[in-house]
Amino acid sequence: MPDAIAWCWNRGGDWKNLIRPLVTEVITLDGA
Template sequence: MRECDLTTIMYVSAAKKHATAREACLHTMLDDIAAQQIRQLTIESDASIDAADRRIIAKRLRELNYADLRYQHRGKKEEPLLWASDAIAWCYNRGGTWKQKIEPLLLDVRSC
């Protein structure tokens, strides 16, 4: 991944409930997206939460008055870069030497 010149921003929540953590991280990420005027976002699809994601994203984009973002849910087989984000998150959470290996890829770690 380092040879591919990938970089990432890690969004981390201490919330116990997955839904609460996911919403908080989506909000923080969307704030960053609007501030940087990013126009495209791909999120890994999970049929059990895709609808909730769409509601959260649509509401937050309205609150931010940011209409330029196009986003989509896609499976890992449809978007290979989703594998990279999973691997980076795994290494970060595993800690130790795994975390050290991906630290050059981390632009920032943001609390949600």
């Protein structure tokens, strides 16, 4: 399930809006 949510979030648009209620926290990685 986490992969599907991550895919939707990354895809953006309607996909991101559809799964937004499932997302409780966003952690941004700096890539270092």
